[in-house]
Amino acid sequence: MGKSLAKKEEKEARESRLHLAIEHDDVDELHNLIVEEPELLDRISKHPFPNTPLHIAAAAGKIDVAMELAILKPSFTRKLNPEGYSPMHLALQHEQYHIVRALMTTNPRLIRVRGRGGITPLHFVAQRKVDDEKENEKLMELLAEFLVVCKSSIEDLTNQYETAVHVAVKNHNLEAFEVFLIWLRRVREVEILNWKDKDGNTVLHIAASENQPKIIKLLTPRVDIDVRNFQNKTALEIFQGNSSGDEDLAKRFRRSWLERQHVPKIFLLEFLRKEPTCFEQLKTFMALQTQSARETILIVATLVAIATYQAALTPPGGYWQDNSLNAPANSVAVTANSSGIAVEKPHQAGNMILAGSRLYMFTVLNSLVFFISIIAIWITSIPQLPHTLTVYLLMIFLSNSYLCNLAFAIPKSTEVPVSIVFLGFYFISLAVGFLGPFSLWIHYSGLIVRIKSTGRRVATS
Incomplete structure (x- = not known):
């Protein structure tokens, strides 16, 4: 009994020393305690929702001990205490921004920890607005750092299905909203502004109900105005029902609403009842390939394109180095020898020496392989449209460069028949490999934009 009591007192003494070590930001004492009892940190943090030493250090702004604990026990950085807060949440509450930045440096995904x-910490900063201009500027700087360090944090939702943008608007935090808006435009994710909370309200619905004209003016050109919430009201109807609504703004609201009415809408259920479009079928077919298979195809196609492009630059026989406009006087102009190489034929410097049927065969076969490799690169990029649009455009430029090289190098006497065959291959390949999938993608994208769905973010796997 006495021995058990002594052990208990010893443990309590160590815990008391640990608190003192945190209070004095003493890393050496922390390690001395761990040497004495290696299980110390685990023992005092064994509960499902512990108030870990890192929570205490973060709230108190003891950066040396906090960072040492984050290194020794990375799991502490994500744990929630009984009140439902992580160490980063507590650091934000107590305005210990140096601790927040330090934790963010160790693991940027801590910004996405839901308390x-x-x-999340991003929601917390979005909802907080202080009267002191300098302090508010520090918060906005931290908000900007959160977005840059962890881009996906803007997609996180509260238990009310609210994004950080919803939270900023609800709390009349115009400065935070402006940061979010510019960021969403910069990363091309403005669609987040159309996401709905648990009541079906978008950011525009909230701005209209809270009568925030500055936010409404910023939003109306960029969001879907005729979206209805779960009370079947549009933002315009909510704004008009607000007795303090600005009449000039209401007119602008109505004008924007009328401008968008010519765009036909379809519902998600109606879309899913339709047969898959040609682009969907093509995209699904290409997506069935494994990632390694797509990478292999892309590498091989790229190597073939390089090889055939190089062959067009260095054809068999090479190029004439001088000009010769007249054949010898004592003989008929010889068009080609037994090897298909022109001999004393009128020519210009820079033209291919290869002539006759062998020139046709080389040009056609090399061009065919070149364009097949280009098409293979295009098709492999289809599932990633529109992100691979740059690849499509670069392949167009490469194909045009290939065409120009051959156009300048083919001898005048044979350039008409060869050019006809070559241009036929070129434009057919272009239409099949680029214009076909691209036009299907344009049609599919327009269809998706017109879908009126729930406006909720749903995680996909």
């Missing part, structure tokens, strides 16, 4: 109510 009480599903609120």
Whole structure:
């Protein structure tokens, strides 16, 4: 009994020393305690929702001990205490921004840790607005750092299905909203502004109900105005029902609403009842390949394109180095020898020496292989459209360069028949490999934009 009591007192003494070490930001004492009892940190943090030493250090702004604990026990950085807060949440609450930045440096994904109510550190900063201009500027700087360090944090939702943009608007935080808006435009994710909360309200619905004219003016050109919430009201109807609504803004609202009415809408259920479009079928077919298979195809196609392009630059026989406009006077102009190489034929410097049927065969076969490799690169890029649009355009430029090289190198006497055959291959390949999938993608993208769905973000696997 006495021995058990002594051990208990010893443990309590160590815990008391640990608190003192945190209070004095003493890393050496922390390690001394761990040497004495290696299980110390685990023992005092064994509960499902522990108030770990890192929570205490983060709230108190003890950066040396906090960072040492984050290194020794990385799991502490994501744990929630009984109140539902992580160490980063507590550091934000106590305005210990140097601790926040230090934790963010060790693991940027800590910005996405969902605490009480599903609120992440990004939500917390978005909802907080202080009267002091300098302090508010520090918060906005931290908000910007969160977005740059962890781009996907903008997609996180609270338990009310609210994005950080929803939270900023609800709390009349115009500065934070402006940062979010510019960021979403920069990363091309403005569609997030159309996401709905648990009541079906978009950011525009909230701005209209809270009568925030500055935010409404910024939003109307960029969001879907005729979206209805779960009370079957549009943002315009909510704004018009607000007795303090600005009449000039209401007119602008109505004008923007009328401008968008000519765009036909379809519902998600209606879309899913339709047969898959040609682009969907093509995209699905190409996506069935494994990632390694797509990479192999892309590498091989690229190597073939390089080889055939190089062959067009260095054809068999090479190029004439001088000009010769007249054949010898004592003989008929010889068009080609037994090897298919022109001999004393009128020519210009820079023309291919190869002539006759062998020139046709080389040009056609080399061009055919070149364009097949280009098409293979295009098709492999289809599942990643529109992100691979640059690849499509670069292949167009490469094909045009190939065409120009041959056009300048083919001898005048044979350039008409060869050019006809070559141009036929070129434009057919272009239409099949690029214009076909690209036009199907344009049609499919327009269809998706017109879909009126729930406006909720749903995680996909």
